[in-house]
Amino acid sequence: MGKSLERLSEMAIPDKMMAIIKTEEKRGAEYRETNVPAIGPNDVLIKVRACAICGTDIHIYQWNKWAAANMRKAFSGLPRIMGHEFSGEVVKIGGNVGKVKIGDRVSAETHIACGQCYLCRTGNEYNCQQLKRFKDGIFGEYAVIPEYSAEKLGDNVSYEVGALMEPFGVAVHAVGKTAPVGDTVAVIGCGPIGLLMIKVIKAMGAAKIFASDISDFRLNLAKKAGADVLINPSATDPVKTVRDATDGLGAGHVFENSGNVKAAKQAFELLRRCGTMVMTGLPSEPLVLDAGSDIVWKGAKIYGSYGRDNFTTWELAKGLLDSGKVEIASIITNRFEFKDYREAFDVAERGLSGKILLIP
Ligand SMILES: [Zn+2]
Ligand SMILES: [Zn+2]
Numbered sequence: 001m002g003k004s005l006e007r008l009s010e011m012a013i014p015d016k017m018m019a020i021i022k023t024e025e026k027r028g029a030e031y032r033e034t035n036v037p038a039i040g041p042n043d044v045l046i047k048v049r050a051c052a053i054c055g056t057d058i059h060i061y062q063w064n065k066w067a068a069a070n071m072r073k074a075f076s077g078l079p080r081i082m083g084h085e086f087s088g089e090v091v092k093i094g095g096n097v098g099k100v101k102i103g104d105r106v107s108a109e110t111h112i113a114c115g116q117c118y119l120c121r122t123g124n125e126y127n128c129q130q131l132k133r134f135k136d137g138i139f140g141e142y143a144v145i146p147e148y149s150a151e152k153l154g155d156n157v158s159y160e161v162g163a164l165m166e167p168f169g170v171a172v173h174a175v176g177k178t179a180p181v182g183d184t185v186a187v188i189g190c191g192p193i194g195l196l197m198i199k200v201i202k203a204m205g206a207a208k209i210f211a212s213d214i215s216d217f218r219l220n221l222a223k224k225a226g227a228d229v230l231i232n233p234s235a236t237d238p239v240k241t242v243r244d245a246t247d248g249l250g251a252g253h254v255f256e257n258s259g260n261v262k263a264a265k266q267a268f269e270l271l272r273r274c275g276t277m278v279m280t281g282l283p284s285e286p287l288v289l290d291a292g293s294d295i296v297w298k299g300a301k302i303y304g305s306y307g308r309d310n311f312t313t314w315e316l317a318k319g320l321l322d323s324g325k326v327e328i329a330s331i332i333t334n335r336f337e338f339k340d341y342r343e344a345f346d347v348a349e350r351g352l353s354g355k356i357l358l359i360p
Contacts, residue, residue, distance in 0.1 A: 013045070013091055019140030020341045020358070023079040027063050031339055034081070037136060037144040044100060044150050045092035046108075046143045049159035051358040052085040053348050054167065055191070061345045066284070075133055083139035083358070084110040087153060087162025097147045105157075107165040108149040109314065110134065111307045125310045126173075139338065141360045151314050154322055161329050164196075164355060165317060168328050169308035170280065171196035172317045177303040178253045178276040181205040186242055186251040188212045188267045189258030189281055190222040192355045195331045197255055202226035203325045210251060212238045212263070217352045224330065233263065242270040250275065257281045261288070268294035276301045331355050 017036045022029050039045050059066045060082060071078075090104045100106060113120050113128035120128050134145055153162045170193050185206045187194050190213040201209055202225070211227035213219050219230040229245060231238045242251050250272035256264050259281030268289055271277055277300055289295065295302065308314065320326040333354040336344035341358060348356050 013142070017141035018338060018360075019081045019137075020083065020338060021079050022060055022082050022137075025063060025068070025078065027061070029061055029082055029341065029345075031341055034140070036142045039092060039094050039144050041094040041096045042147050043094045043144050044090055044097060044106075044147055046086075046088035046106065046138075046145065046150075047091045048086055048088040048138060048141060048143050048360050050087050050163040051083050051139050051360075052163040052167065053083075053344060053356045053358065054085050056084075057082055058345065058348050062349070075137075076135070081137035081140050081143075083137045084108075084134060085163055085166045086138045086143065087159045087165070088143065090150070091142070094147070099147050100150045100152060104150075105153045105159070105162065106150045107153055107162040108134075108138075108145050109151060109169075109308065109310055110149065110166055111310065112146060112148055113310055126307045126313075139341075139358060151311070154318055157318075157321055158329070160332060160335075160357060161321070163357060164328050164331070165314070166308070167192055167355070168196050169313045169317050170306070171200055172320065173308050173313045174255060174278050174280050174303075174305040175200045175204065176309075176313070176316065177278045177305055178301075179204070180253045182207050183252040184208045184210070184242075184246050184249075184272070185253045185255070186210040186212065186238075186267070186270055187222070187227070187255045187257065188238070188263050189256070189260075190215075190218040190227075191257065191351075192331055193280060194218075194255070194257045195221055195225045195354060196328060197257070198222055198225040198227050199326045199328065199331075200320065201253075201255075203320065206253075208245070210238075210242050210245070213258075215351055218354075221331065221333070221354050233266070238263075239266050239270045246272070249273075252276070254278070255280065259283050261285055265289060265294075268298075268300070271298065271300060273297075274299045274301075276303070278303045278305055280305050332357055335359060 113125040114130040117129040211222035212231040331354040
């Protein structure tokens with residue numbers, strides 16, 4: 001039975017597919033035909049059902065300084081299929097694969113650890129010294145990923161939500177660095193990661209959540225996600241607002257997601273003494289702090305966080321969804337078919353969106 005199913009499924013897989021491909025080191029991408037990727041013995045072929053646009057995809061689409069400096073280092077040369085956040089159905093597996101079977105609905109961990117370096121062997125696989133990414137991107141009708149990356153979706157998790165599991169994991173990982181129950185929290189930067197953080201922080205029982213962003217559109221999404229006090233730093237002083245609302249103390253837990261050096265400096269100023277700072281934002285220039293008042297005298301605890309704690313974060317993220325304590329579908333604000341990718345990236349660049357989905 002299993003064998004014949006496999007054969008049937010393989011017969012249905014075409015040789016060619018359409019994909020959104022970065023072909024040249026300049027702005028834009030192409031939607032064109034390419035080969036359905038071949039799989040190795042440890043790989044899984046996925047029929048892609050939903051993809052999400054990440055900040056890095058926007059950098060690569062624009063071909064800005066970050067993309068020029070990091071594309072080759074982080075990924076591979078061009079042409080390359082774009083994208084990494086997605087969900088889909090397993091349609092073919094390599095001979096060594098045992099983690100998933102044909103027909104499974106999956107999402108994927110995008111950071112592939114070696115399992116052998118010092119960090120991997122000491123419980124920090126997420127920060128592997130030889131961290132690898134997918135050989136090719138996933139904005140195609142099919143995608144190949146290593147078995148390592150495949151993560152089964154719960155029966156009640158839709159493909160659309162499945163496409164958000166990777167960024168959701170970034171938020172779950174970062175919030176897990178601290179315990180904001182009953183306390184005050186400030187979330188600086190309310191893009192998709194900040195919005196997902198607010199939902200998790202709310203579920204953890206925070207007393208009051210301050211949300212700061214220069215976009216009123218995103219502040220509105222932050223309010224819907226559960227933020228109590230909205231701050232637009234282009235109109236209001238975030239340090240004064242948070243201090244005034246906390247008897248001059250500041251927020252007990254601060255999440256800096258903006259990567260803006262001015263906002264990050266203010267984030268340290270509005271952190272309470274002995275408070276916890278979790279940083280996920282990547283400043284494009286060096287961040288200047290007053291180490292005395294911002295860190296030393298403050299007794300600040302500072303964490304950097306990126307990616308997901310493979311695979312603990314996946315279990316926690318699935319647990320949050322399964323329990324109904326957190327829903328994440330509402331951060332999706334736009335859906336585009338692959339062929340309308342230009343419009344999707346236009347919307348993404350304008351910042352007037354939560355998470356944007358691309359559907360094959
Ligand atoms: Zn991402
Ligand atoms: Zn490693």
